[in-house]
Amino acid sequence: MRDYDGVTRLDRFLWLNCGLDVGYVAVGVTLAVCGWRLARSRGLVGAGIGIGIQGIALLLLDLRLAALLTQAR
Incomplete structure (x- = not known):
């Protein structure tokens, strides 16, 4: 990623998506x-x-x- 803010936004969005995915399973x-x-x-x-x-x-x-984003930081 080019900048730290972009990685942070994507990371937060991914964790939101993970919560929604758990909702799909439920x-x-x-x-x-x-x-x-x-x-x-x-x-x-x-x-x-x-x-x-x-x-x-x-x-x-x-x-x-x-996990890949965490390794890239």
Whole structure:
């Protein structure tokens, strides 16, 4: 990165994104559990699992980039 302020802004944005990614995982798990317990709907369970997996993947990508930024400082 060219300047320290830019790295700091990106780092803060990445940590915000990590929090949102955890929210995606929580929504996915909630959708899957409620879909199974309330409606026995395989569609809702599948959608919940898909959202949870996507949230985990995004979280891993954001954490990896945050680790690279920490090493670059």
